[in-house]
Amino acid sequence: MAVRRFVRGRIEWPRLEAVCREFAARYGESAVRVTFLDGDNWLSTPCVIDERWFVKIITPQNALVHALFTAGRNLGVFSSGREGFFERFEGPLAMAEHELDATRRIRAVGVNAPEPIEAFAHEELGVVVLEYLPDFRTLAALSPAEIRTFAPALFASLARMHDAGFGHGDLRAENVLVADDELYFIDATSVRADAIADARSYDLACALAALEPAIGARAAVDAANEQYAIEELLAAREFVGFVGMRPDHDFDAAVLRGEIEKRAA
Incomplete structure (x- = not known):
């Protein structure tokens, strides 16, 4: 206490x-x-x-x-x-x-x-x-069907950040808001500029972890694969175990890793 x-x-x-x-x-x-x-x-x-x-x-x-x-x-x-x-x-x-x-x-x-x-x-x-966004819900508060609808936009926005040369660093369902049928991102943390490639892989692992419980590993990887190449998904796989140890993520790490590996095969 x-x-x-x-x-x-x-x-x-x-x-x-x-x-x-x-x-x-x-x-x-x-x-x-x-x-x-x-x-x-x-x-x-x-x-x-x-x-x-x-x-x-x-x-x-x-x-x-x-x-x-x-x-x-x-x-x-x-x-x-x-x-x-x-x-x-x-x-x-x-x-x-x-x-x-x-x-x-x-x-x-x-x-x-x-x-x-x-x-x-x-x-x-x-x-x-x-x-202040007066009327919003977090991604965590959406139904599985709603999350499935927003999944492509989530990865498109994340890819846009990554293409611009920076990462979010604390991507989880509570840090993605939905207002007026649009996604909003909050609470980005600070990551070292010389390690941005690893930070982006970590972001991708976090996004997959946020979606897996609601829509399943296959649908999450499908949505990510629209924006990210297999090589990028494999790089994200290396962070799935670490993300799984965080108390603010609750997902099946083994299933998610297995789905990424199946996609690569």
Whole structure:
């Protein structure tokens, strides 16, 4: 229980009020209406302001937890026989600035993401402000039939990011949103530029893992194969075991690996 409290990183109410007052001043508002969102809050405290802005407040504790997660992920990558490619941040503001920049990069190549507004520091906290999408569902909340419909668009968007020379780094069903029948990508993490090929293979493995429980390994690989060559699927196969060890992915790694191998044969 103590570990869970540490990981969640709750912010005291006076500090949250101070951030909201700073936000109101920056946007010329005399007052703002804030709704805090439920969640584990491992890496930020998320909230919605005036039903217009999605805001994440990041503490030094959140930055420390991110660094610990990053170290664990890199150890997992080592288990796949590759050098770790996840990068840590220097502090809360760096985390906020990265999310803003990553969102801009995603949108710049024609992939949907919430509009990035700004990132700023308030005392020791980092704050990132994005467009709020009021009516959305995560990919995880869709029915299998809906997921099957969106699978080609998922891999087309991912391939567009990869063709532009960068990776997402934290692709899972909760980080893909559906709004107005369009996919939106959020929460990209930082990966080393000199290891981008491995990061892209990892992204592809994560996407396959996100789809396999809902539509099956064959349909997931079919959709991926429309955008990615067999050689790229085989490279992704090397990360399937690592993805399977992550607690935020629940899929049949052996079946998925076997389907990729059958496709290659």
